Amino acid sequence: MKVAILGAGAMGSALAIPLVDRGHEVRLWFTKFDMPIYEEVSKGKPHPRIKVILPTTIKLYEPDELGVALKDVDATIIAVSSRGVQPISELVKETIGTPKFPLIVVSKGIEVLSNKAMTMTEIVREYSGSDKVVYVGGPSLAAELANKRPTYVVYASKYIDIAENIAREFSTDYYRIDVTDDVIGVEVSAALKNIYAIAYGAIEGYLEANNIVNNNLKAGYLAKALNEMAFIVSSCGGRKETVFGLGGLGDLYVTSLGGRNSMFGRLLGKGLSVKEAFEEMQRRGVGVVEGYKNAETIEVFLRQKNVPRDKTPIFNAVYSILYEGSSIDTLFKAIK
């Protein structure tokens, strides 16, 4: 297969590794924001985000070479930031017309475009014109995948045969792919998990700062959080079982174990205000906290989907802590 990967950040570049191992022709296209990465990778230096040297068989394309990168491809992976999904989808369409090959989307989140909250695949469909879309969820830290550590993911498409075909072509002994047709379930789980990971981090931070061991609470929270996520997903037309699989539980757990969202949550749990937590993150040289932005777009999404808000106490508490100045106690009261 010829596969283009649009976006050479951590996840796009990591995905190139199993594809190369499967013998596919991999074309890595760099957005203009990826150019600092291009400077390193094109000289054979390690990818600055995932710290591995990419296989030399990967063809690298600069921002103005999208047309060449997409020529005769059998599939294309969209691996830009959630905010980049709309412009890139448009750009693909402008460059080659509505694509005939499947578009595989690994970006996570909800974006609000013209006051409308949209999932990643909704955006891809609307702006590329194609509905041959596969959504990728599950616990998949890019650096681990790039180092060929066992990674279990789920590919979702309303065209299950497309998802199965792509899964067959992309899977390796360390990159294992389940498939499902519950696209909305996987997408909403992927967006929500950052919020619930912030809350998990906040609980850990609070317990640490107060020198309390309370694994009962952490475990109880995890079960309650998953069930709230499942309620939201089912309110949006997805299936609860999806939330209890790789795309929900798996992704929430890996995000809670480490990463920026749980780190940010820990700082809040230790008593820092949102502003102070951001300052501390900056001091540590850690960039964007996805969950912070997610909370705002998901708030719009939940209202749009008429999700009954008395059934989402944990989300409400996190939103209120992040955007309305509520104290961390709000979270503890919300775990019922």
Add this chain to the structure above:
Amino acid sequence: MKVAILGAGAMGSALAIPLVDRGHEVRLWFTKFDMPIYEEVSKGKPHPRIKVILPTTIKLYEPDELGVALKDVDATIIAVSSRGVQPISELVKETIGTPKFPLIVVSKGIEVLSNKAMTMTEIVREYSGSDKVVYVGGPSLAAELANKRPTYVVYASKYIDIAENIAREFSTDYYRIDVTDDVIGVEVSAALKNIYAIAYGAIEGYLEANNIVNNNLKAGYLAKALNEMAFIVSSCGGRKETVFGLGGLGDLYVTSLGGRNSMFGRLLGKGLSVKEAFEEMQRRGVGVVEGYKNAETIEVFLRQKNVPRDKTPIFNAVYSILYEGSSIDTLFKAIK
């Protein structure tokens, strides 16, 4: 309410704390195996297992005082070891006849009696003669509960009104109780979780010993394990959603975070044989590994329930490692 607690081990004694806080008359009955604990507690010393001094309002009863302890009670908690549930149920019936008050069971596991694998409430029903039984599941480390740390549990009964009534009487601001009628779901989850916690520990031990970071694997495992547990529970007539709640996910998680089962698993993961792992546990002064015994009785239970074994690869792998000398690789191959 007058409540008798049969068994003064960690969990029985811990449960006395919220009951005292709710103003109930608590009668703690010591089995003959609990007498070393009685020696301490009756002198006002801390309970040797949970390290707290029990409230003086708790009435203590010696092994030969069961009849007095049970006189006019409104509910009785059975908190002996899983092996003790059958003789205690018989003893209750011999002492006062078939009880009219609800029996609340916190013991966990499957026991094989006359070649028949039975859950805890099946044993209580059969040997006490009463079916007014409530089963307690969820992440509930006794020492944390005894220290009034937030603890979320689930009470299950086929008579949902009994479960609700008991939950109303027992709950406090730190002991929160959900109710369900899925007794088999909670019971099987409670028995299975030790097995899957051993496997989680084995993965962590393996990764540590080999200096590998692989959170993708841990998260992928957790999702796969929960779904295998859900498959088993539904094969036994329980509901999958129960496994994804406090009784399954919650209890598996708290058990995986710490405790003997995951410690034992870690040793296996680091490359020790089962025999060596037991020797090391002994050296550390850590007693019984419930999951080891559980694996054997659950194996009988699964056969009895005709659970399709090609759908339980993780359980099969753990069983095979524990009882058939298989290497730890068996586990990694089983996570598909």
